[in-house]
Amino acid sequence: MRSVPLHLEPGSDLRQALEQLAVEQNASGFVLSVVGNLAQAAFQCPGKSIPTVLRGELEIITLQGTIAPEGVHLHLSLSDGECRVWGGHLEPGSRVLKGADLLVGLLDTAAQAPARTTAAPEPRVAIAVRSGCPFSRRALRMLRTLGIPYRLIEPSADGSVPQVFLDGQLIGGYDELAQRHGRGELEALRQG
Incomplete structure (x- = not known):
């Protein structure tokens, strides 16, 4: 350490x-x-x-x-x-x-993790957020609570946030993420 x-x-x-x-x-x-x-x-x-x-x-x-x-x-x-x-x-x-x-x-x-024979896969979810945005906080909290790995990306200068991407495709913002969760479509993205 x-x-x-x-x-x-x-x-x-x-x-x-x-x-x-x-x-x-x-x-x-x-x-x-x-x-x-x-x-x-x-x-x-x-x-x-x-x-x-x-x-x-x-x-x-x-x-x-x-x-x-x-x-x-x-x-x-x-x-x-x-x-x-x-x-x-x-x-x-x-x-x-x-x-x-x-x-x-x-x-x-x-010490971080046991040695792996293959590299960890890139998270399937990417999300663009802005500080102070309540919907950005909610989307991040949902992903963390569900145990879904994600990576943070920079939002476009004029784009609304959050912007959630699945496998490189924009699926929408917080509402769309919540709807997919409600339909059980996020289960396959959970870690472990």
Whole structure:
């Protein structure tokens, strides 16, 4: 394992920075420590259908979970100005206020997974999202919850999001993804 320090400037998206680190390093790992604060926190509370968004000076208490090029699974706890503690699954849209410093542990390639005789197949699903888009968050959450591997792609400059592609073909946005799920058409895409 190697330790990688990560400094985030004001305005940085906490989740996207960790997703980007995993992709750039092509490595899996986990958050070892974090100090800093947020101007806005977006997190998914248990049992809620949409993320909770808090604004103000929010102190990060903990951030733990895993990161990988295929995606992240992170839990955030934070304190507001009244010392109330909040927490849940970290979502895109959590913006750094003054700064944040993280230490991320990345696993050596040999420790990431057992050796395979063949390369892992490319995920059949690709998705273009934008930070702050509630339908992008819902689509990503659906894919993660269902255990469907996906890769993030850049949205076109003028295109709506999310844009979901299956085997290279555009199937539509969140509504179309949800309809396919309702019809049981996503079962074959599950991992494992």
